[in-house]
Amino acid sequence: SHVLxxxxxxxxxxxxxxxxxxxxxxxxxxSVHWYRQKPGQAPVLLIYYNKDRPSGIPERFSGxxxxxxxxxxxxxxxxxxxxxxxxxVWDGNSDHFWVFGGGTKLTV
Amino acid sequence: EVQLVQSxxxxxxxxxxxxxxxxxxxxxxxxxxxxxxxxxxxKGLEFMxxxxxxxxxxxxxxxxxxxxxxxxxxxxxxxxxxxSSLKASDSAMYxxxxxxxxxxxxxxxxxxxxxxxxxx
Numbered sequence: 377s378h379v380l381x382x383x384x385x386x387x388x389x390x391x392x393x394x395x396x397x398x399x400x401x402x403x404x405x406x407s408v409h410w411y412r413q414k415p416g417q418a419p420v421l422l423i424y425y426n427k428d429r430p431s432g433i434p435e436r437f438s439g440x441x442x443x444x445x446x447x448x449x450x451x452x453x454x455x456x457x458x459x460x461x462x463x464x465v466w467d468g469n470s471d472h473f474w475v476f477g478g479g480t481k482l483t484v
Numbered sequence: 485e486v487q488l489v490q491s492x493x494x495x496x497x498x499x500x501x502x503x504x505x506x507x508x509x510x511x512x513x514x515x516x517x518x519x520x521x522x523x524x525x526x527k528g529l530e531f532m533x534x535x536x537x538x539x540x541x542x543x544x545x546x547x548x549x550x551x552x553x554x555x556x557x558x559x560x561x562x563x564x565x566x567x568s569s570l571k572a573s574d575s576a577m578y579x580x581x582x583x584x585x586x587x588x589x590x591x592x593x594x595x596x597x598x599x600x601x602x603x604x
């Protein structure tokens with residue numbers, strides 16, 4: 377399947393933990409990547425290959441992928457984490473080889 | 485430091501042609517996939533296509549196949565996104581991103597975006 381389903385919005389209080397899901401048919405068999413996009417800015421890579429963080433991304437951001445759901449977890453949420461978050465999958469064996477989820481607006 | 489510098493905002497009329505650019509620096513430009521993403525006003529990210537500068541292998545999203553053309557000039561380290569006949573619905577922000585070497589995978593670096601406005 378080439379559809380990735382994200383909740384349109386998630387709300388969390390400062391200091392709490394936010395979980396943003398990305399659902400897809402057997403997505404656990406694929407590599408999932410996560411981006412953050414703040415208003416008026418370009419996206420930024422947060423997590424690649426399900427759980428790896430690029431240099432400069434805090435340990436508060438973590439990823440997990442299994443079954444039909446991938447999850448981005450943001451611990452100790454800060455006001456500056458308010459943004460849109462997108463999951464993305466690359467599948468070289470599919471016509472729809474690069475798919476973004478619809479995005480989740482995180483409100484702090 | 486890896487940088488992707490995109491060309492400036494464009495205002496065009498329907499039916500006109502357009503080519504926007506993304507110049508890479510700070511990395512082996514020929515050895516990494518580079519691609520384009522559309523973001524319509526208030527909407528999410530849409531993958532358009534990618535190109536491997538080393539051999540110009542180009543892959544398009546089915547949604548954009550035949551609608552746009554992606555090319556590259558390795559001598560200037562620049563990737564391009566081109567339209568032959570713009571429509572009002574092409575009005576959007578366009579981002580370029582650099583991906584992996586063996587496969588596009590994901591974009592670990594992004595340009596700041598090029599705003600395209602198509603209006604009569």
